């Protein structure tokens with residue numbers, strides 16, 4: 328980690344990292360990757376919209392791993408927040424063009440129907456700008472697994488993960504390094520295209536122990552094994568089932584038994600830097 332030239336680092340800001348529903352101060356999933364031409368938001372769970380809307384000026388693209396609520400439910404709120412900013416002529420942070428929103432196959436229709444359930448119901452002809460955010464604010468595209476997408480000067484590769492709902496992790500390659508975000512995944516995924524040789528592995532560590540169900544989650548030991556097996560230079564554990572510090576610290580120790588590199592834990596509003604110019608962790 329460097330303390331001098333952060334602009335040259337691979338950088339990721341955690342907006343939310345709670346598994347399932349949020350707790351006070353702990354929104355559900357949302358991560359900003361800082362790319363050359365703006366910030367890429369990975370997932371938009373409950374509590375993330377307000378934080379992402381506050382950074383509207385830098386928001387360049389959004390990717391959704393899967394349609395479990397803790398990863399996507401705030402998309403409508405974010406869209407409405409951005410639409411309202413667009414109505415304010417004095418708001419220079421309002422996006423001037425539609426923001427690309429990459430969603431799993433089939434999700435575009437779900438989101439449009441979701442928006443239609445909550446019309447503003449204003450008088451007069453025509454719909455309110457917040458009534459069609461998945462047409463007017465976002466440019467919605469259903470991504471194809473394993474087909475790379477250019478966004479904000481980076482390349483994003485969606486990689487299928489083993490989870491209860493169809494889910495993709497994202498491998499994000501920027502000029503300053505490469506990170507992998509697992510989304511939600513069981514240990515049986517084909518991880519190599521996602522994780523091999525990354526500078527930073529953002530791995531879910533939801534469980535205390537290996538998953539005995541077919542829901543599809545990792546425990547911290549498995550996240551550590553993953554980082555070691557595929558040569559990740561740093562590991563960021565996330566997607567917390569519990570947020571008390573003692574529980575989180577115990578997960579770090581479990582990952583540490585398998586991985587000798589740098590391990591950090593996701594905390595809302597923290598920005599993590601990985602200096603990719605040196606071998607220093």
Ligand SMILES: [Zn+2]
Nearest residue numbers: 346347397511
């Ligand atoms: Zn989740």
Ligand SMILES: [Zn+2]
Nearest residue numbers: 393395490511
């Ligand atoms: Zn899930």
